[in-house]
Amino acid sequence: MIRIEDVTKVYKTSTRPALNNVSFEVDKGEFVFVIGPSGSGKSTFLRLLLREETPTKGKIYISNVDVAKMPRRKVPRLRQTIGCVFQDFRLLSNKTVFENVAFALEVIGKPAHTIRKVVPEVLELVGLDGKSDRMPNELSGGEQQRVAIARAFVNRPLMLLADEPTGNLDPDTSQDIMLLLERINRTGTTVLMATHDHSIVDSMRRRVVELEFGKVIRDDARGVYGVGN
Numbered sequence: 001m002i003r004i005e006d007v008t009k010v011y012k013t014s015t016r017p018a019l020n021n022v023s024f025e026v027d028k029g030e031f032v033f034v035i036g037p038s039g040s041g042k043s044t045f046l047r048l049l050l051r052e053e054t055p056t057k058g059k060i061y062i063s064n065v066d067v068a069k070m071p072r073r074k075v076p077r078l079r080q081t082i083g084c085v086f087q088d089f090r091l092l093s094n095k096t097v098f099e100n101v102a103f104a105l106e107v108i109g110k111p112a113h114t115i116r117k118v119v120p121e122v123l124e125l126v127g128l129d130g131k132s133d134r135m136p137n138e139l140s141g142g143e144q145q146r147v148a149i150a151r152a153f154v155n156r157p158l159m160l161l162a163d164e165p166t167g168n169l170d171p172d173t174s175q176d177i178m179l180l181l182e183r184i185n186r187t188g189t190t191v192l193m194a195t196h197d198h199s200i201v202d203s204m205r206r207r208v209v210e211l212e213f214g215k216v217i218r219d220d221a222r223g224v225y226g227v228g229n
């Protein structure tokens with residue numbers, strides 16, 4: 001599903017590579033934690049998958065398509081197959097919960113009757129039924145992240161990229177969000193999650209890819225965060 005081959009990324013303004021000859025594969029339906037200290041290249045990796053950046057060297061295949069070589073006009077279609085969730089939720093503050101999720105479908109031209117049907121379904125899936133008319137500032141952090149996950153998932157993407165999704169949440173709320181990401185993963189969606197959260201990684205025992213100075217230094221099938229991090 002994702003194949004990274006000898007990928008090096010050197011940003012224009014930097015001499016040290018953010019990713020240095022990285023190779024690994026992710027199968028459809030996997031749940032993968034990408035861990036490593038600040039600056040080790042986690043976000044760069046996620047940005048390359050989204051074609052927000054292109055590699056300096058190497059190849060990035062998603063479903064056998066070389067993302068780096070993809071013509072610019074095809075990039076929006078690629079991004080429709082990838083849902084994204086961030087630490088800071090990134091909701092539209094002047095739109096309701098329903099409208100935030102609906103917006104993701106409107107921008108890709110889905111008809112109103114589909115939106116009316118699908119949005120309540122996904123809000124129920126994330127545990128927000130009954131809250132569709134709230135504004136983001138009337139929700140807890142955990143609820144806001146649920147909206148963000150609903151918005152990322154409503155179009156049934158092939159994969160979900162989560163960059164520190166629990167970074168602003170307390171431990172209990174973080175566990176709830178992880179249960180939700182697990183549920184989404186069980187629908188067959190590949191989940192890649194960059195995190196610094198030791199306890200979550202240790203409790204989930206999923207695949208762990210660890211980066212350090214832009215290199216993969218560990219790839220464990222049922223990993224823990226690791227000693228000394």
Ligand SMILES: Nc1ncnc2c1ncn2[C@@H]1O[C@H](COP(=O)(O)OP(=O)(O)OP(=O)(O)O)[C@@H](O)[C@H]1O
Nearest residue numbers: 011012013014018037038039040041042043044045
């Ligand atoms: N746009 C950019 N221009 C220049 N250098 C960058 C850019 N983005 C990231 N870098 C550098 O690339 C390296 C990897 O950064 P990256 O953001 O991928 O790390 P990270 O593991 O996601 O860190 P964090 O956990 O703090 O989010 C760092 O040295 C960083 O300074």
